[in-house]
Amino acid sequence: MPHPTRRIAHLDMDAFFASVELLRYPDLKGRPVVVGGRSSSLQPQTGPDGQRQYARMRDYAGRGVITTATYEARALGVHSGMGLMKAAKLAPDAVLLPADFNAYRHYSQLFKEAVLAIAPQMEDRGIDEIYLDLTEHPEDSASLAQRLKTAVFEATGLTCSICIAPNKLLAKIGSDLDKPDGLTLLLQPGDVERRIWPLPAKKINGIGPKAAEKLTALNIATIADLARADAGLLQQHFGRSYAAWLARVAQGQDERVVETSSEPKSLSRETTFERDLHARHDRDTLSQIFTGLCERVAEDLRRKGYVGRTIGIKLRYEDFRTVTRDLSLPDATDDAVTIRRAAGECLRRVPLQLRLRLLGVRVGSLVRRGEADGAPSPLPRQGELPL
Incomplete structure (x- = not known):
């Protein structure tokens, strides 16, 4: 347990x-x-x-x-x-x-600052969710959870749901049990069997649609079914490593720690078009969208304090095939013009006869601004979209 x-x-x-x-x-x-x-x-x-x-x-x-x-x-x-x-x-x-993502980012910052004032051991998991390590906090769990919820509401006017459990796996599942405005504690003997085991197996983060289909075919529908499943059967159908993981998480076991500092590997922006666009017939529209994506990625980099050396693109054609291309710059950058030019070079390396349904721009190999070797290269002049 x-x-x-x-x-x-x-x-x-x-x-x-x-x-x-x-x-x-x-x-x-x-x-x-x-x-x-x-x-x-x-x-x-x-x-x-x-x-x-x-x-x-x-x-x-x-x-x-x-x-x-x-x-x-x-x-x-x-x-x-x-x-x-x-x-x-x-x-x-x-x-x-x-x-309106500018508004969402603003409220995200507000709720996280309110939480940090009470519980500083925080792992940021995205714009609307966080993990907290409360192990050393002196306050009892119920009152602490309520104080966190109150602080979030006073800072934002918004409600949240919180679960306190022995590990990240159970806390993640538990925060969804009593939504909205939920307060859930999974700290007593029997809580896993009573509240977690009746749930569908796919509620476990890490069991995707394909694995869930396999489990259903094996008459394993709930987490309780998974907890009681034969180890040999799981290994036969999922392999040794994944089967062992399934057996552990079904028992509510998870030793992952709350990561209070983590560095992203890349930042990206992409958009799916309202209608398929053609490189020649919709050149001006695509050029405007492409430039906008580069500008938004550059804005994200500056706001988060990163620069990156690897610039990449992602295209999805009308037949749903997806291709990616990337190139590495001599110097890390957060400049929209530099990103736009490098991404344009990537576009030259993909076929553009078919219509496009999605376009994306990515900047990888990130480092903190000021930690990159050397200063950014002189800014090139912005070129025309090579379509």
């Missing part, structure tokens, strides 16, 4: 992007709201009567995907990553809002 002394928390903001939007548009509280796409046409308008008018899902046409949705919208069957056109059939009257 799990280590009895550690206290690890997973804190997850509730429907984060949608909740930030509801701060701006409180009249939408309690209604199904979907956030997705970045088109200016989705911005709320003020009608002749002075009332806000919102775009509706039934009027959407394009290939965008859902970034997030309120719990009222989720109850209608829509979820993050679902295509907006498909979601429109399930929730045609839901309000559709464009994503």
Whole structure:
């Protein structure tokens, strides 16, 4: 069973992007709201009567995907990553809002600063979730969890869900058990069997769709089924290493530590087009999008304090084939013009006869600004998109 002394928390903001939007548009509280796409046409308008008018899902046409949705919208069957056109059939009257990542980053910083003031041993897992090591904190778990939730709400006006457990695996699963605004403790003997084992096996982070299908075919549906599964059967179908991992996590075992400092290997930006674009017929549109991606990656680098030497691109064709290319610069950079030129060189190395559905730009081999060898190269003049 799990280590009895550690206290690890997973804190997850509730429907984060949608909740930030509801701060701006409180009249939408309690209604199904979907956030997705970045088109200016989705911005709320003020009608002749002075009332806000919102775009509706039934009027959407394009290939965008859902970034997030309120719990009222989720109850209608829509979820993050679902295509907006498909979601429109399930929730045609839901309000559709464009994503505003600058606002989400702002509120992300606010909630993390509030948490750090109470529990400094934090692992940042993304814009809306964190792990905390509370093992040495003197406060009892229930009151500490509530104090963290209160601090987040006072700093942002938003709710979060938190679970404290003996390890990261259980804390991650547990933070989803009592959403929204949940407070879950999995610290007592029997908690794993009572609250975790009845869940589907795919709830374990690390069991993907293919592994879940295999388990289902073996009549292993729940985590309890997995915990009781024959070790030889698991090894036969999943191999020795993965089978051993499955056996451990089904028992709630996880020795990973909270990583309070971690360095990203790369930063990237990509976009899926509303319609397939052709390198020749849509040259100007593609050039504008391409430059915008380079500028946003450069902005991310500067904001996070990194420079990178490896510049890469990602293309997905209309037939869903994906290709990548990259090149290494002599000096690390966070300059948009330099990134744009290097990414353009990568584009010259891929066939562009087919229409494109996705374009992405990546900067890798990151180091902290000031730690790179030598100063950045003189800035080249921005060239035209080589399409």
